[in-house]
Amino acid sequence: MASAIELIVSAYVRVGDRDALVGLLDHRQRLAADLRGRTGFDFSVPMNAVTGEIGVIEAGLAELAGPVPTALGSKADSAG
Template sequence: MPKAIELIVDGYVRLNDRIALDDLRIQRRKLAVDLKARTGFDCRTTIQQIEEDIIVIEAGLAQLDDAAKPNRPQSL
């Protein structure tokens, strides 16, 4: 079963919404930084999940990059 972030990213990719994906990545990065700065709590599992989310988001952004590239005819 796909994780929620995969479904969200897939939806943004289908809508070609780069801005929403960038915003989502920025939000996750800020959250990871905040959690890493915390003391007195073990946030390793949460940080790992957030970093996995960022990987999924970046894969979605890469899909949009690939789709935006012009198709060049292959040379013979």
């Protein structure tokens, strides 16, 4: 079964809504940055989830062609 983010990205790709995908990517990148900045708890599980969602969104953007925005960085910065 597809995850919620996969279904959302798929719908945006079908209708060609690149702006919505960029918005999702920006939001997930901000979440990742926030999680990386927190201490006192093991945030690896939510961080892995956000990282996976970023990958799904980037794949959707790649389907629509054109460069993937990297304002906050993505895969390279979210490695840990």
